[in-house]
Amino acid sequence: MTMRTAPSRTTDGAAGTGGDGTDGTGTNHAGRARRARAAAVVALLAAGATLLGAGSPQGAGLPAAGGGPRQAAPQAAPAADPNCDTSRSVPPSTVDGPAVKAIKDNKTLVIGVDQNSYRWGARNPATGEIEGFDIDLAKAIGTALLGDPNKVTFKAVPTAERIKFIQDGKVDMIVRTMTITCERMDQVAFSKPYFKTANRLLVPKARGVKTFDEALNGRTACAARSSSAEDELTKNPHGSKLVTVENQLDCLVLMQLGKVDATMTDDGLAAGQAAQDTTVTLLDEQVRPGVMGVAMKLGNTDLVARVNQVLADYQASGAWRDSYDKWLKPTMHDDAERFRP
Amino acid sequence: MATPVRTEEQGPAPGTSGATTPRPAAGPATTPVAGRPARTPGRLDLAGRIRRIADARHTAPGRLRLAGALLAVLLVAFGLLTGWQVNSRAQAADRVVSYSQPLSQAAADIHRSLADADTTAATGFLLAGAEPRAVRERYEQDLATASRLIAEAAARTTASSPAQQWLSSLNQQLPVYAGLVETARADNRLGFPLGGAYLRYASQQMRDTLLPDAAKLADAENEALARDYAEARAVPWAAFVLGLLALAALVRVQQVLFRRTNRVFNIGLVGSTAAVLAAVLWLLAGSWITGARLAESERDGAAPLRALNAARVDVLTARLAENLHLVARGSSTQYADLWAATTKDLTGVAGGDAAPGTGGALGEARRLAPRDAAEAVDQARKEYSTWTARHSAAITKETVDGDYQGALDSTVTVKEADVPNTSDAAFGATDQQLERAAGIELARFRAAAGGTGGLLDALALGAGLLALVAAVSAVRGLGRRLAEYR
Structure with missing residues (x-):
């Protein structure tokens, strides 16, 4: 479940920014990337790299992101199964078996x-x-x-x-x-x-929020049922109320209809949502990194x-x-x- | 009731005009006795008048007058009561035909139009940019029909009716639903999977709020229909009782007259008796005929129509589940579950089985259908089997072969040559047969129930006239006897 290499790898990934330097438009976060990335890294390390199978694409119909123990407290220690390394695979080869x-x-x-x-x-x-x-x-x-x-x-x-x-x-x-x-x-x-993923938060741009706390406190959040996002928001609601749906895209429908204020899903899918609605944006903060x-x-x-x-x-x-x-x-x-x- | 003479009790009669004391059993038991001679009339106060009437029974002509008055009142009362009772049944029968059954059918049509709109929207969505004009028009037609029927039903429903709240809720929800569907279409045309999510959300709204409201509306209208049916078919007992009492009184008066005068027939009274007898028989026959026709209209029309409407909505819901399953593109199992649950509702056996069971809504519709409609329902069941077989084949393509496009094409397609082999075509044929059965049953209803109101009106008029004839005849008959005392 956990990944010993996760903190450092993710840190590398997060640190290796390729921001395009714009800021304040709400469209691009790269300008404030350093600060946010630092926050993300801190959050990540704090999370003890409990690599839960971060966010299935559809959210539904999957085992609830693996069977390893989940830490309620972000500070909890990692290492559920030391033999499990999600980046491990056989060496590359072109020999035809x-x-x-x-x-x-x-x-x-x-x-x-x-x-x-x-x-x-x-x-x-x-x-x-x-x-x-x-x-x-x-x-x-x-x-x-x-x-x-x-x-x-x-x-x-x-x-x-x-x-x-x-x-x-x-x-x-x-x-x-x-x-x-x-x-x-x-x-x-x-x-x-x-590909590396993590759970991210999607909010309407107009709200102008930057952190999970700002985005979630006193608000209604949405996540796909039995996804790692649901698990995360249940354990760390940041003062939000949770609405679960069958498919992460249903969250975007509810967000467009004003029935929820934020959506948590993995960043690949969150990006897909943002691509379908230019009025929503991804926060830089991230939790529960994983790999595809x-x-x-x-x-x-x-x-x-x-x-x-x-x-x-x-x-x-x-x-x-x-x-x-x-x-x-x-x-x-x-x-x-x-x-x- | 009310024989002309009484001897035992001497107190003043309690009644005033005509002294119709309701003592039905007392009359025939007492024996008539000769009374004192008549008093000289004069101006008297009320108590005096009462005493005068009470005293009248002591003289032969007084008793005759009294008997005449009582018979006249009794017969007129019989006529009025019959007219009133039968007329209220005629009104109820008219309501069944022109008000409550159409409203009940309208509620069913609203329900079906909404379900049809939802199903058709999903079909159009699956065909996306290639959506044929016919599909789009069917959806628009469904919405137009639903709004028209809602407005009509609202106009014909009284403000206090429980149906009113469901109608206003439907009125509010329908535009919201239509908006969601259009958003789904727009997103789909942009190539956004979000469109599918919108369509599923719209359908959820339809199934969670609109359709239940429409079902409750139909329930309320069906209750009103059942009430009107019961009212129209109620036996006018009071009219029968009063008619029999009038007959008994007439017979009694003639019996007494015969004993006192030794004349066998008094034409007036005999005519009156005949008229009352005719009126009672007329009432009996009329009630029986209208009752039978109303019962037939319920048995062959309204009741099977209700079963058929339920089956038609299930058919639409099954088709919707099939569509939404494809709209969800493998991201959800809930529509497969919906298909299974709905087809089980429909036939008692979860869909996919080649032979539909004899249970479920379709089985009920078949069981209740009159003979000519039953044939159409049987055809529908045959088409339904074809449909479920095609559905199973499509699902196999999708889940076993991973051939989504193949599954989609065998469900809905724009390729004209392949259209007859799709699930959608089989569904259409099923729906069409059920619609044919509904048409037959509606015609049966109209043929049986139509005109019962008019029949009952004629019944009321006839019975009333006969009672009037009887009253006039009785008074004239007694008048002749009375003349003999002058």
């Missing part, structure tokens, strides 16, 4: 994706195509394995069915904003992390190694950054290093 060979023989790679997470994996109603950051990565994996991104078959996997789809072999892998948790590591094999990975069937070690190789190349070639810039930068700011594992 049986799993990779099978994919190549079939001349098709079946990848489970999301179609409901804006900018990550969402169906474009104009084209009918699924597109987003995750989809770019999935295509890169397809290109590496089969030499052609069009040989990838995308399957829209319901949130609740993700693990089952892998275990049953209905998909070769899942690239679907899937947070790596210790519990899931027992069920599926994960690649190395390809590509999930594959346990035992397909050669495939995992191959995907890790793709991830390494994907990062090194700048493709990761390009995809980030294309899909996520508009709402997550020019802040890629913060999220790069």
Whole structure:
């Protein structure tokens, strides 16, 4: 559940700011980034890096962010399971094992994706195509394995069915904003992390608030049911009243209708929400950091190694950054290093 | 009641005009005895008048006059009571036909239009930019129908009616719902998944507030309908009792006259008796016929229509669940649950099974349907089986194959060649058959209940006229006897 390396890595990520220097517009936070980042880092370290499976993309239908103990007090000590390291995976390799060979023989790679997470994996109603950051990565994996991104078959996997789809072999892998948790590591094999996340707070810009306390005190907050955000807000409400919904997007509906004042979800999805409503903004403060990975069937070690190789190349070639810039930068700011594992 | 003579009690009669003392059993038991000769009339005070009337029974012509007056009052009272009782039933029957049944049907139509709007909005949403004009128009038509019916129902419902609060709540909620749907459409067109969230929220509002209010409205209207039915079908006992009493009195008077005069028939009294008898029989036959027709209209019309309306709303809700499941794009299991629960409501068996059970709302609608409508309901059940089979196939595509687009295409599509093979088409056929059955049942209702009000009006008029004839005839009959004393 916890991750020994988490504090330092996240600190690196948070410290490596790439702010665009503007401030006071409410659109960009980078100007006040240093102060806020410092606060975030403090909060993070204080949280004892209890890496709960920060925020599932859909929020619903997932085990409540892993089974490790959760600290009620932010100062509590970490280390539930010292053997669990969510960034651990097999070393990258390009050697074709049986799993990779099978994919190549079939001349098709079946990848489970999301179609409901804006900018990550969402169906474009104009084209009918699924597109987003995750989809770019999935295509890169397809290109590496089969030499052609069009040989990838995308399957829209319901949130609740993700693990089952892998275990049953209905998909070769899942690239679907899937947070790596210790519990899931027992069920599926994960690649190395390809994205770092944390729970963030989304508020209407017009409120002009900067911290969790300002945003939440005496207000109504919204989170997806059985998400880590719900858990966080229950334990640290900052004086807020909690409303839970089935899907994190439902929070944005309620926020637009003035029924809630703030929404907590993981930053990737929060960015997706901000992209759909230019009048809301993400606060810099963050809690419960986590990482996302590509999930594959346990035992397909050669495939995992191959995907890790793709991830390494994907990062090194700048493709990761390009995809980030294309899909996520508009709402997550020019802040890629913060999220790069 | 009220025989012309009494001997035992000598005290002043309690009644005044006509002295209609309600002592029904006393009359026939006493024997008539000759009284004193008549007094000379003159101006008297009230007590004197009463005494005079009381004294009148001591003379033969006095008793005759008294008997005439009592018969006249009794027969006129019979006529009035019959007219009044039957008329109130005629009004109730008219209310059933032209007021409470249409209001009950309007409430059901409001409920169905709203459910249909919600389902159609989701269909349009799934088809997004390619939404056919027919789908958009159906949604708009549904909203227009609902608003029109709400306004009409509000205008026809009294301010104190419990229906009024549900109507005003519907009136408030409908524009809010429409606004949410439009927001969903706009977001969807921008490519925002938020649109789906809005649509699901709108549908939630529909199912949590609008539809329950519409259901309560329908309940209130159905109660009013049941009340009017009961009132229209109530047997006019008081009129029957009074008619039989009048008959008994007429027979008694003739019996006494026969003994005293040895004349067998008094034409007037015989005519009067015949008229009363005719009136009572007329009342009996009329009540029986209208009662039977109202019962038929309830059995073949109103009752099966209620069952059918419930089934139609379930069908719409099942279709809605199917749509919303696809709108949610795998992010929720609640619509699969809604589908299962609704189809179970509908047939007694959770959907997906090839053969619908005989229970549930559809089974009830089938059981209550008159013969010609039953055939349409059977057809609907057949279409429903096709539909659930297609639904299961689509769900398999989605959850087993991960082929969302395939599941979507086999549910709704804009490709004209594939349209007949979609779930939506099977749903449409199911709905159409149920609509046909509803049309038949409504016609049955109208045929049976229509005109019962007029029939009852004729009944009231006829009975009233006969009673009047009887009264005039009786008075004239006794007048002849009376003339013999002059």
